[in-house]
Amino acid sequence: MDTATAREPRQERSRATRRRLLAAAVRCLAEVGWSGSTVAAVAERAGVSRGAAQHHFPTREALFTAAVRYVSEARSLELRRRAADLPQGPARTEAVVELLVDSYVGPEFAAALQLWAAAANDARLRADVLPLEEHVGRESHRLALDLLGVDESASGVREIVQATLDLARGLGLAGLLADDRARRRRIVQRWARALERELAAVR
């Protein structure tokens, strides 16, 4: 076995450990919040030694920011995959709004929210979370423009698309404590009708 092939499985193992840590960190953050989320707690959940966890993520901030980035990127890929099945024609706008809103629900959003809430009171964590939030915001915005098939150079498009993402974030927060699906469904339908009218002029 030459050096390159010996290195490969080791690198693959290291990547697998990293992914296990990231997935465990998201679950931990969503389930117990920031105060109970430490590198040691995540290492235990992931079945990884504390030393190995610290080798991958020297600080708590680095681990949890990477974890939220990891699920955001996975979510982005998943949305683009699901987008291939979206209808064309008049039903499309509602399907796009539903897809976007769905991405602010579930354990990934719960984890991100715990990180944001903690970052509000922690300057060091905020320094890591802010660039992540900007990155995720830009990605979501680009995805929404693509799926809606509109060009943001047209007047007012950028703002109405951003409003749709802000609405999605607000609905995510509303669904954090209780099952809000039935109400959310009605809001999505209603918003989609309004959005359709707003975008009709630029299509």
Add this chain to the structure above:
Amino acid sequence: MDTATAREPRQERSRATRRRLLAAAVRCLAEVGWSGSTVAAVAERAGVSRGAAQHHFPTREALFTAAVRYVSEARSLELRRRAADLPQGPARTEAVVELLVDSYVGPEFAAALQLWAAAANDARLRADVLPLEEHVGRESHRLALDLLGVDESASGVREIVQATLDLARGLGLAGLLADDRARRRRIVQRWARALERELAAVR
């Protein structure tokens, strides 16, 4: 001095102590989050003995839920007061949306968010926070209908007004970590234009 007059200043002192505790609890929650927010920490901030604080609020959950309720009610009164100065005519919708969005910004919203985030992982706290959230939601909805001068029995009005409040909540969350005022202003203007068109049919 008869018993009734002796009782009155004592009741007034007790109410003042309660208000001091509630105000200190909101600042504490907004500044350090749930994990650092204890009855003892709030008593110290308020300059009240721990025993007196516990007399008013036997549990941590009771204190912080009451504090968020207190600022929500103060906010509601303040909004109704400011509403008297809102313009009539075409500029009104934007002024109303701005007023509603403004109410999801600042330390009161930051405190409420910390409480929601903590309640997501704490069944006992959630049992106190859910009825509060429903109460605040109903109040905001009623206020929005009043200010916009629309009747929710008309088709689609209820949902578009709720969407406006969900958008406001999402904008509040977006503004938690960084100064988002310039972007928020553009979204408010853009959404007000769309909302105006949506409500024109039912006015």
